Amino acid sequence: MPESDSRPASNLPPLSLHIPEPRYRPGDTPDFGDIAVPAVDATPRPSEDTKPDAMRDMCYGLVRVLDFDGVAKGLWDPKLSAERLRAMLRYMMLTRAFDERMFRAQRQGKTSFYMKCTGEEATSVASTMAIDRSDMCFPSYRQQGILITRDYPLIQMMNQIYSNRGDHLLGRQLPIMYSAPEHGFFSVSGNLATQYPQAVGWAMASASKGDTRIATVWCGEGSSAEGDFHSALTFATVYNAPVIFNVVNNQWAISSFSGFAGGERTTFAARAVGYGIAGLRVDGNDPLAVYAATQWAADRARTNNGPTLIEHFTYRSEGHSTSDDPSAYRAADEATAWPFGDPIARLKQHLEVLGEWDDERHQAQARELEDLVKTTQKQSEKLGVLGHGMHQPFETMFEDVFEDMPWHLKEQCDQMLAEQEAKFGPNWKPE
Amino acid sequence: MMSADTKTMNMIEAINSAMDIMLERDPNTVVMGEDVGYFGGVFRATAGLQKKHGKTRVFDTPINECGIIGVAVGMGAYGLRPVPEIQFADYIYPGLDQLVSEAARLRYRSANDFICPMTVRTPFGGGIFGGQTHSQSPESIMTHICGVKTVIPSNPYDAKGLLIAAIEDNDPVVFLEPKRIYNGPFSGYYDRPVEPWSRHEASAVPEGYYRIDLGKAATVRAGEAVTVLAYGTMVHVAKTVVEERGIDAEILDLRTLLPLDIDAIEASVKKTGRCLIIHEATRTSGFGAELAALVQERCFYHLEAPVERVTGFDTPYPHSLEWAYFPGPVRIATALDKILKD
Ligand SMILES: Cc1ncc(C[n+]2csc(CCOP(=O)(O)OP(=O)(O)O)c2C)c(N)n1
Ligand SMILES: [Mg+2]
Numbered sequence: 001m002p003e004s005d006s007r008p009a010s011n012l013p014p015l016s017l018h019i020p021e022p023r024y025r026p027g028d029t030p031d032f033g034d035i036a037v038p039a040v041d042a043t044p045r046p047s048e049d050t051k052p053d054a055m056r057d058m059c060y061g062l063v064r065v066l067d068f069d070g071v072a073k074g075l076w077d078p079k080l081s082a083e084r085l086r087a088m089l090r091y092m093m094l095t096r097a098f099d100e101r102m103f104r105a106q107r108q109g110k111t112s113f114y115m116k117c118t119g120e121e122a123t124s125v126a127s128t129m130a131i132d133r134s135d136m137c138f139p140s141y142r143q144q145g146i147l148i149t150r151d152y153p154l155i156q157m158m159n160q161i162y163s164n165r166g167d168h169l170l171g172r173q174l175p176i177m178y179s180a181p182e183h184g185f186f187s188v189s190g191n192l193a194t195q196y197p198q199a200v201g202w203a204m205a206s207a208s209k210g211d212t213r214i215a216t217v218w219c220g221e222g223s224s225a226e227g228d229f230h231s232a233l234t235f236a237t238v239y240n241a242p243v244i245f246n247v248v249n250n251q252w253a254i255s256s257f258s259g260f261a262g263g264e265r266t267t268f269a270a271r272a273v274g275y276g277i278a279g280l281r282v283d284g285n286d287p288l289a290v291y292a293a294t295q296w297a298a299d300r301a302r303t304n305n306g307p308t309l310i311e312h313f314t315y316r317s318e319g320h321s322t323s324d325d326p327s328a329y330r331a332a333d334e335a336t337a338w339p340f341g342d343p344i345a346r347l348k349q350h351l352e353v354l355g356e357w358d359d360e361r362h363q364a365q366a367r368e369l370e371d372l373v374k375t376t377q378k379q380s381e382k383l384g385v386l387g388h389g390m391h392q393p394f395e396t397m398f399e400d401v402f403e404d405m406p407w408h409l410k411e412q413c414d415q416m417l418a419e420q421e422a423k424f425g426p427n428w429k430p431e
Numbered sequence: 432m433m434s435a436d437t438k439t440m441n442m443i444e445a446i447n448s449a450m451d452i453m454l455e456r457d458p459n460t461v462v463m464g465e466d467v468g469y470f471g472g473v474f475r476a477t478a479g480l481q482k483k484h485g486k487t488r489v490f491d492t493p494i495n496e497c498g499i500i501g502v503a504v505g506m507g508a509y510g511l512r513p514v515p516e517i518q519f520a521d522y523i524y525p526g527l528d529q530l531v532s533e534a535a536r537l538r539y540r541s542a543n544d545f546i547c548p549m550t551v552r553t554p555f556g557g558g559i560f561g562g563q564t565h566s567q568s569p570e571s572i573m574t575h576i577c578g579v580k581t582v583i584p585s586n587p588y589d590a591k592g593l594l595i596a597a598i599e600d601n602d603p604v605v606f607l608e609p610k611r612i613y614n615g616p617f618s619g620y621y622d623r624p625v626e627p628w629s630r631h632e633a634s635a636v637p638e639g640y641y642r643i644d645l646g647k648a649a650t651v652r653a654g655e656a657v658t659v660l661a662y663g664t665m666v667h668v669a670k671t672v673v674e675e676r677g678i679d680a681e682i683l684d685l686r687t688l689l690p691l692d693i694d695a696i697e698a699s700v701k702k703t704g705r706c707l708i709i710h711e712a713t714r715t716s717g718f719g720a721e722l723a724a725l726v727q728e729r730c731f732y733h734l735e736a737p738v739e740r741v742t743g744f745d746t747p748y749p750h751s752l753e754w755a756y757f758p759g760p761v762r763i764a765t766a767l768d769k770i771l772k773d
Contacts (some may be wrong), residue, residue, distance in 0.1 A: 019486040019491075020491075021486070112433035112560035112750070126682075153559075155584035163751035164742030164752055171749065171752060172562075172563070172747070172749050172750055172751075172752075173562055173750055174564070174750055175750075176558075189564070190521070190565065191521070191522060191525070192522075222493075224492060225494045225495045226525065227525060228525070249607060253465075254470070255466045256466055256494075261493055262494050263494070266442050283546050323473070329469055329470045386560070386751060387560075388749075390752065391751060392751060392752060396752075396754060397744065397749050397756060398744070398746055399748055401746050408714075416760075418765075419761045419762055419765070423761055
């Protein structure tokens with residue numbers, strides 16, 4: 001064998017393994033000056049039936065509506081009434097007030113866990129407003145904004161967070177893993193991205209039944225690395241399923257920056273290209289852009305033009321959860337340096353520019369919502385908080401494993417009740 | 432075999448030290464997983480390792496458990512010795528195809544052409560209000576795969592020695608870490624203050640290299656009245672209960688579920704004539720079923736009472752009723768009373 005065959009690359013430098021590294025770590029001063037911010041009216045708006053390969057550029061651009069002076073511009077402006085805009089602002093503010101309060105409740109030891117969506121409110125509130133109330137949502141754990149936008153009772157959310165007597169999930173699930181079928185909200189799983197193919201299945205079912213409803217699904221950019229994400233996109237393109245895929249790119253997945261999901265190489269919207277589906281990349285901190293893109297995708301899906309993948313380019317302003325301390329792995333000022341501002345502040349500014357809102361009304365509304373959350377919290381806490389007493393009848397542990405309880409669970413249930421009696425005495429009852 | 436210098440370590444520190452030493456000793460060892468690099472892992476098990484050993488030896492991965500285990504198989508085929516972390520054992524399921532169909536069978540299907548010297552570390556078990564996706568105990572799924580070794584330490588000293596042996600092992604090992612006892616042994620009484628590891632003798636951990644061979648159980652407590660087979664968190668709960676009740680029980684900490692130390696089990700049960708098996712995992716098709724069958728097959732004529740199992744219930748791990756689910760002191764005591772009745 002000639003030497004060149006055995007070592008064809010002998011004059012090349014050795015291979016090296018690339019390990020992604022975020023630009024800023026604790027102690028650094030973040031500067032996002034190089035993130036491309038296309039002009040608001042620079043982004044074209046293809047018609048909803050455009051073939052995916054004729055609109056690939058949308059995966060690399062950025063759908064924007066609000067400029068940084070609060071003015072709505074360009075082809076994507078959804079032209080919502082002042083009343084709708086104020087409703088959107090209110091839902092986002094309520095979501096934030098709720099988050100603040102529940103985070104604090106966890107810190108006070110009233111529950112085991114909480115996750116905020118601070119800075120990302122638009123990605124669930126505005127997108128929920130842009131779909132039909134009867135469309136089905138498959139959320140990840142950071143889409144409390146969907147429930148709030150669909151006027152799900154706050155007390156029900158709190159009861160779930162406290163695993164208390166009023167929790168219709170019977171204390172079985174980790175806080176925030178809600179389920180609300182009447183509000184078109186699928187049961188939240190702790191395992192990432194599992195909801196992605198499930199949403200496609202729901203959409204396929206709706207299509208096969210000649211229904212009019214579509215499915216929407218959310219996951220984080222980190223979770224888009226899971227196999228389930230890719231399974232979902234494959235099925236969606238094969239069956240042209242009426243589904244909207246939302247990837248909330250908040251830059252971080254716990255301590256891992258988006259580069260560990262492939263973000264160093266291309267956009268998350270561009271995942272759509274390989275599957276031949278439509279992709280849109282949106283300023284996720286611009287509620288009107290989120291609304292417009294979702295409305296576009298919903299119209300597309302509802303007219304049998306197939307699925308859309310929407311990347312919401314945003315920033316996780318706070319820790320991953322109550323178990324996380326982001327100062328251990330990212331620069332402290334990233335949230336403030338984020339070039340796209342805050343979704344609530346931006347919509348407020350827009351309404352002010354329109355002469356439909358002012359600071360006084362804003363502060364009054366903030367106080368009103370805080371009070372609402374506080375009052376509701378008091379009501380919920382009357383039904384108990386986690387760890388202070390047991391709030392569910394013990395038998396409920398064995399119910400719903402199956403529709404009917406098999407013999408072995410009945411036996412185990414009896415055993416458990418006898419144990420409780422041994423622990424707490426014969427007259428003991430759950431509160 | 433043991434180096435002279437010891438240090439008080441909790442379980443996380445001992446596990447960290449095992450990886451540190453293996454990264455130092457063997458340039459083919461690599462540590463990877465979700466959030467294990469710069470941050471050092473959500474339980475801090477890999478804290479400081481990236482800084483010390485470099486980014487290509489200790490690194491973060493995409494959130495894709497199938498990918499993590501799959502690339503570890505490929506790295507092993509090249510000649511590396513990967514030590515992937517799965518953030519919670521509950522998230523190993525997306526990686527099961529690579530584990531069951533690939534990692535576990537590579538040696539067999541290639542008649543030794545390729546091997547898979549990986550050690551999958553993963554925290555498991557409940558008792559931390561983690562709900563159903565941060566509390567599961569999937570050990571019997573692992574032992575049911577032919578071709579994967581399954582190891583569960585119950586204290587810092589064992590954790591380090593076993594993890595070093597697992598990393599050095601040329602076959603795939605699933606190393607299940609009982610997260611409830613990362614910071615201190617657990618008596619089973621959730622309403623009592625947490626005891627730190629520093630008060631437990633097994634927190635004296637040699638700073639250097641040592642190994643505890645896989646496949647060897649440890650006698651936690653010698654006794655004549657009954658043999659208690661346990662592992663992980665349940666070793667400590669069992670010990671609390673038998674001591675409280677003054678039962679002369681012999682507690683075996685199995686440490687490795689596969690390959691199992693059958694000799695130690697057989698010798699103990701033949702001596703005591705009674706056997707209680709304890710695990711936190713669900714009951715049906717749990718590892719206790721395997722243990723009960725083995726004891727029955729090998730010790731039948733020595734048994735003075737039926738073999739008993741104390742386990743978690745056959746439901747998903749509930750959030751708020753966690754302590755009614757957990758196989759705590761009452762469940763264990765009831766079973767002991769039954770076994771020792773006559
Ligand atoms: C299958 C699976 N693997 C790992 C985890 C642990 N985990 C929970 S959240 C998370 C990060 C997810 O980040 P991303 O998808 O970006 O969502 P974000 O938290 O930013 O909203 C990880 C790794 C999990 N829940 N499920
Ligand atoms: Mg993220």
